[in-house]
Amino acid sequence: MTAAEITTIDADFGVIAFVLFIVFAFLFLGIWGVAQKSASKADVGNLEVKVALLESKMDTTDKRVVDVERAISHLPTKDHVHAIEVRVERIATALESVVRQTHLIYEFQMSEAKKRDEATT
Numbered sequence: 438m439t440a441a442e443i444t445t446i447d448a449d450f451g452v453i454a455f456v457l458f459i460v461f462a463f464l465f466l467g468i469w470g471v472a473q474k475s476a477s478k479a480d481v482g483n484l485e486v487k488v489a490l491l492e493s494k495m496d497t498t499d500k501r502v503v504d505v506e507r508a509i510s511h512l513p514t515k516d517h518v519h520a521i522e523v524r525v526e527r528i529a530t531a532l533e534s535v536v537r538q539t540h541l542i543y544e545f546q547m548s549e550a551k552k553r554d555e556a557t558t
Contacts, residue, residue, distance in 0.1 A: 513521070
């Protein structure tokens, strides 16, 4: 090997070492930046506590929803309410008929009482 070839090899090694240094520097800065933005163990612990609290609240809410669904299942449906309305209307019509008949009986008895009073005087 000649001196020129050795100088070229030394120069190529220097360039490769510099490029590797730059690559590792950027890699280090990238990892360091990610580590700075990542959560600490305390942050993770706080989040675990919050998740446990939310799970507890969700369980409570689920139980309440089940209770409401159970209560609603006993309520009448739209068709049942309509049937009740029809029956109430029939009862109201029947009562109106009874009221009219009762009024007619009352009027008849009053007129008969008036005729008896006039006949006795």
